[in-house]
Amino acid sequence: MRLDIATVCLSGTLDDKLAAAGRAGFHGVEIFENDLVVSPWSPGEIRQRCADLGLSIDLYQPFRDFEAVPPDVFAANLRRAERKFDVMAQLGADTMLVCSSVSPDAVDDDDLAAEQLHELAARAADRGIRIAYEALAWGRFVNTYEHSWRIVRRAGHPVLGLCLDSFHVLSKGSEIGGIKVIPGGKIFFLQLADAPRLRMDVLQWSRHHRLFPGHGDFDLSAFLGAVAATGYAGPLSLEVFNDVFRQSDPARTAVDAMRSLLVLQEETARRGTAEMRVADLPVVPAPDGYAFVELTAPDPAGVLASMGFVYTGQHDSRPAQLWHQGDARIVVRPGTDVRIDALGVATADPLGAAQRAERLLAPRLSDMDYDDPGVRAPDGVGVVFYRPENDWMAEFTPADPALVNTCGITGIDHISLTAPFDDFDQIALFYRAALGLEAEPETEFAAPFGLIRSRSSADRDRRIRIALNVAALRRGDWAPAVAEPQHIAFTSDDVVASAKAMRELGAPLLDIPGNYYDDLLARFDFSAERLKVLREHSVLYDRDEHGEFLHFYTRMLGSRVFFEVVQRIDGYAGYGVANSPVRMAAHRQFRLTHG
Amino acid sequence: MRLDIATVCLSGTLDDKLAAAGRAGFHGVEIFENDLVVSPWSPGEIRQRCADLGLSIDLYQPFRDFEAVPPDVFAANLRRAERKFDVMAQLGADTMLVCSSVSPDAVDDDDLAAEQLHELAARAADRGIRIAYEALAWGRFVNTYEHSWRIVRRAGHPVLGLCLDSFHVLSKGSEIGGIKVIPGGKIFFLQLADAPRLRMDVLQWSRHHRLFPGHGDFDLSAFLGAVAATGYAGPLSLEVFNDVFRQSDPARTAVDAMRSLLVLQEETARRGTAEMRVADLPVVPAPDGYAFVELTAPDPAGVLASMGFVYTGQHDSRPAQLWHQGDARIVVRPGTDVRIDALGVATADPLGAAQRAERLLAPRLSDMDYDDPGVRAPDGVGVVFYRPENDWMAEFTPADPALVNTCGITGIDHISLTAPFDDFDQIALFYRAALGLEAEPETEFAAPFGLIRSRSSADRDRRIRIALNVAALRRGDWAPAVAEPQHIAFTSDDVVASAKAMRELGAPLLDIPGNYYDDLLARFDFSAERLKVLREHSVLYDRDEHGEFLHFYTRMLGSRVFFEVVQRIDGYAGYGVANSPVRMAAHRQFRLTHG
Known part of the structure; x- marks a missing residue:
């Protein structure tokens, strides 16, 4: 499997983050928009830097508050998307993350959401870009993966698929069994994050307390097994918002992140998902x-x-x-x-x-x-x-x-x-x-x-x-x-x-x-x-x-x-x-x- | 007004805490049990140390999980209380804080709670000790000040009164108007803490995120004004559980704590509660x-x-x-x-x-x-x-x-x-x-x-x-x-x-x-x-x-x-x-x- 990390997991400016991800052996990155905005490098220079480090840019994120809005807002949103497509073309990134809306402009209308996402996908297709739609746990109307999947299915565009994020699914206590009905080819991207079980506002929980797999309380191997069962073959990508990692040495954090993915894959394989085997990680007897x-x-x-x-x-x-x-x-x-x-x-x-x-x-x-x-x-x-x-x-x-x-x-x-x-x-x-x-x-x-x-x-x-x-x-x-x-x-x-x-x-x-x-x-x-x-x-x-x-x-x-x-x-x-x-x-x- | 601070607000061992409270000009302290348990000083030595620092010991706290329990547990709880009365006699502390029960042994029976608290009060009276009963916001059955007041009134013992804690009252969003029906003489102790408005488990909120008055989002001057209106004349005592203060220089924290009480008193006076005036704090015009x-x-x-x-x-x-x-x-x-x-x-x-x-x-x-x-x-x-x-x-x-x-x-x-x-x-x-x-x-x-x-x-x-x-x-x-x-x-x-x-x-x-x-x-x-x-x-x-x-x-x-x-x-x-x-x-x- 390709192992990715979102730049938001790591501290520093974009050069610190990319260097750390490359050195820890990641295959690709999700570029978080704010990291790009503050960077002195042009998107083309970022693309080159990633290539030098052996990193592909597998996702550009996030694009927010797009769907199910009145026509004038929709027009402005499409304009905004085109500008971001420009950036992605220069980056060489082929997938854009669209989060379910939290905007007061949005209405509760799945047909309208599907229709507007279809239009976005049509424009993305012209640029060779795919749209991965993700249900935020605090999305205004769309906040479960089942709901995001209904909208994606209704939109019915080949370059519109889902982004699944373990935090958004598991923090809501959603049943993961439903993942198995989604065709693997319609899951465009998989984000992984663990978290401690906290009783608090889910947005604050997500923004401050996510952890790398194996550090928290979520059953990530069951989640990953369910996604793998769909035939998903894209990257396993870490997306961890954490107050401590935001200010810690990114080189250390990236090594930690990579180790957590190796352990998660092994645990998932042990529970029966053969694709997740890590070939060169010996299984050894218990210590004496x-x-x-x-x-x-x-x-x-x-x-x-x-x-x-x-x-x-x-x-x-x-x-x-x-x-x-x-x-x-x-x-x-x-x-x-x-x-x-x-x-x-x-x-x-x-x-x-x-x-x-x-x-x-x-x-x-x-x-x-x-x-x-x-x-x-x-x-x-x-x-x-x-x-x-x-x-x-x-x-x-x-x-x-x-x-x-x-x-x-x-x-x-x-x-x-x-x-x-x-x-x-x-x-x-x-x-x-x-x-x-x-x-x-x-x-x-x-x-x-x-x-x-x-x-x-x-x-x-x-x-x-x-x-x-x-x-x-x-x-x-x-x-x-x-x-x-x-x-x-x-x-x-x-x-x-x-x-x-x-x-x-x-x-x-x-x-x-x-x-x-x-x-x-x-x-x-x-x-x-x-x-x-x-x-x-x-x-x-x-x-x-x-x-x-x-x-x-x-x-x-x-x-x-x-x-x-x-x-x-x-x-x-x-x-x-x-x-x-x-x-x-x-x-x-x-x-x-x-x- | 007497200005007090609970030892749990400050970092260090008991000697660090008392020295800091004394130097910052506090009049008295609440002694938190764990601080005493780990201290190398006997209760008598602690009493002497406080006297040397000009501090009275105004509260011993907390005594937990006492009331509304089956007879065998009640007997054990009384035995435990007698041991703590022994400690208090040596400390020269005359008021014990009893928190509303969170025990699985407790039953939802206000009459039984009142009866058992009456018995505790009778024994306390023999030792010259008062019992201040406090509704924890997460108390199993008693978790509002109104409820704790009903029980205290029902128990009807002169040395049984209330402890009011602004956190427990304001975190629940309780109406503070009801405080005014409590006779001031039945409020034995007043604990003050501010907090940021967080949407999280109230126990975790209380244990980790309390703040000194003026640092958070609670309307403490309204609360203090309501308590003062009852005729309450006891100490204003800070009880702030805070992860940062637990590990910060207690001398600095104590100064901060004292300043926050001065500002709170002034604010309360400005809103019409004359008793709270701080005589030697000049009111000055706005800066130009x-x-x-x-x-x-x-x-x-x-x-x-x-x-x-x-x-x-x-x-x-x-x-x-x-x-x-x-x-x-x-x-x-x-x-x-x-x-x-x-x-x-x-x-x-x-x-x-x-x-x-x-x-x-x-x-x-x-x-x-x-x-x-x-x-x-x-x-x-x-x-x-x-x-x-x-x-x-x-x-x-x-x-x-x-x-x-x-x-x-x-x-x-x-x-x-x-x-x-x-x-x-x-x-x-x-x-x-x-x-x-x-x-x-x-x-x-x-x-x-x-x-x-x-x-x-x-x-x-x-x-x-x-x-x-x-x-x-x-x-x-x-x-x-x-x-x-x-x-x-x-x-x-x-x-x-x-x-x-x-x-x-x-x-x-x-x-x-x-x-x-x-x-x-x-x-x-x-x-x-x-x-x-x-x-x-x-x-x-x-x-x-x-x-x-x-x-x-x-x-x-x-x-x-x-x-x-x-x-x-x-x-x-x-x-x-x-x-x-x-x-x-x-x-x-x-x-x-x-x-």
Whole structure:
């Protein structure tokens, strides 16, 4: 399939937008009129620039408020259309988008609409141009695709067809089954956009909150499957109005956009629409869990040892130490600050997994850094793939551990990463698509320094869980340094015992304020004894419909990393997000008090 | 009146919030439960901290999902309430906010709700605590103030009263006349919040988009007047959930909040509610226009001379030059970059105007800089007040002008300022309140590097117009330097002649791309001759329901200032905002091409 993007999806002036689309590998663009109007290039120069970038101009848009109007307005509209045909001829664009009217001049008369669109099509035909008529969800009289199709059919002109836009169809909750009765040849253009399910004015929703496929709540693969079933063979074109993308680096946005189309095609193919197969996107088995997490740290020994980790070995060729406890393995490289540098993912097909991630537009990791295949995720974290039976730990010369303690850590429960404001959605989609994870429900919570959105994903067996957190709005100068931490959460079968053992070893655990426990007592009918134990060990508590969650934190190590130890009881499925503000305030307080 | 603020309005941990509220001069606070729960201070320590800051704790909030529930839930809720009474006793807070229930446990039974609230009140009375019952706009059964008042009246307990919140009342479009039947003594607490008129889910609207009074679309002075008419004598308390304030410097937000309450009280008093008079906020006459605009610039002579300005004089004591043309006067001080430094405002009462602005929390300008009274606006621009008949130009020694041209500039039409993302609303409110301007309709438009919100205000006679522009979201690294310009718009009776004269003098006028004129031709039925003239002189065009607007721009001078020359025909009321994206792209293009 041809993959297109509307220039309105990208920030900048037209030259920025076209360059970004070309570099991300798109085949064509929709030129948004305002982008052309403000451009210093003539339409002919734009055509040349697109050709140089390997982009065709597949749509000129939008032409508004055309049909079902009184004769004088109609005459003016035809005049306006002829001027736009002039522009299109110079652009070499052969399809013009006509949106259903929102004009107060329009009347509710399908026959008149069909008749006037027929006249427009006749004039377009003379110029070698096709007209794609689209029902806006907020069109004054025509606001469903079924209605736009009735008008197009009634007009009965060969160069008049439909433009279908997933947002306009799915935001109205329209049945997509009706798409299948439209001949594929009469669908002239297909625009794709996802969106979060919001209860708000549909025009505002559309203009500000559209998302690339896979970032929102719409079932786009079902929609695309329905369109493909008609025999539609035109471009899949992204048309996403989004306040953030409008002001973000277009090169990054375009890569994100392309990845979202690849993932959408694969998902549509998986649901049975063979045409949507992406030939060179390997399908790989689910991951088997974390092989390790790699940190940089200036002085790894202290904290890990105080948490009961054992120094297991020194890497044979790299300055990396392996520490472990239970099935939790931490590789530590020297670095000036503490940072999560890479994830080791166990999988039966490491090469396939790396190829898949690379096809999803993640750059390959250098062979210098890792012996095994891996990529750099969009947030800069390395993802390295290992075969579980492959004893990668043989790369390490066993150390003679000075201290051998254990504090009951059994493995890695999840890692939590942060993402820049602009990249949150794309990073979440990348991890899901590259590792075969499923999205878990998104949450948003008020933290001391602003709203935080949290989106986690996990494989079906919950062996890989990745939580992503981001400030819901980009922050200014005020937010303190603890605002964007990363963390690793370890599992324990008895967090109270783990906390006790770690405190005895001098681990830098985070103290939780007494008010928190007074509030727990008000909310839950705890025994005095149970509350006393939690309070004494600064263990936090949550519950969901499945079970209970006990967890505690370390203080901040370096500028942005901390550890957590968690105990899931009876299938608790969350991440204790309700307690995150308590943790954030406590980290801040510690820093204020201890510098 | 006592002026309060809820801690939820401010960013940070409780210590940040209380310090900010205290410094801004608030008398008391509502303590939001989550702020207390995450605080390392015990309730007793919080009480002491508030006392040190001169703040009383006037409300503890919120207590949720209490009433109209089955007996076992009721017992648990009473137990929970007793724990919160314990906290309140330590805090020294005597009023607890109880929100109408959203719980699935609740039933639609006003008698049961009244009975259970009566029991809660009886227990509260034993502890010296009052219960303020509030109808949430999304309460499951109780979601209007009329309904909450029926229940409170039915319960009939002396320590059970109402909390009224302007958002919950006005978001539902409730009639405020009904407030007047409530005895003032039964209104225990008054929460004030404004909001933009949005068509969206009311819970999301409330949690994310509330604003301080005067920043949104609600008629808060009518609401406050209705409450004051009951004899209510408790605090006016701001309760504003806002995504931006949650992450902005709380010291700035608290000042903004206090200013908004002063302005609201004055407005309410003006509409006839004498109790709301703010004793020390002088009422001043409308401004008479711009006396001058002061710029810093490294080399002022070139551009101003090329636009037909005449070098009029050198200031007697400061390194400032005066330039003028028609009634447009520009004072230029030496500086490393071009920047709008101050506005000179002509007024019949300069001292009163300065005192008013100072009472609105703007710092007084130093006597060293200006001989006349003035303040520093929140965006850093100086505002200096002059009596029109006072010949302030006598401060200047007349220069011997080397060049005397004129390009038809007759005066200053408006100035356009930018504001940081966080401060947009407060800066707009400050200028309106300090200069007695009226808000004009807010617009939002898509510009090449992101959405821009534009809010202008003007005095009734349109002698002072100030346009404020801001990126609708805080931007990241991508937006180029032209994103936040300031400008001065001069008036001309014939902009085409002005443009021609300026080009002849070598003024650095901005070239507008040809595509813009092709689009004008498609949109408007211009004669070829008229279009040719506009195109030749890079003059832009707009029209509104009153008339037409012709205008042109200079290139960027320094990093962020440009000039505009405008011609309003037949009462055109806008600012040509539709053409702003063209101007932005052209400024960027010029910089890309010429460095």
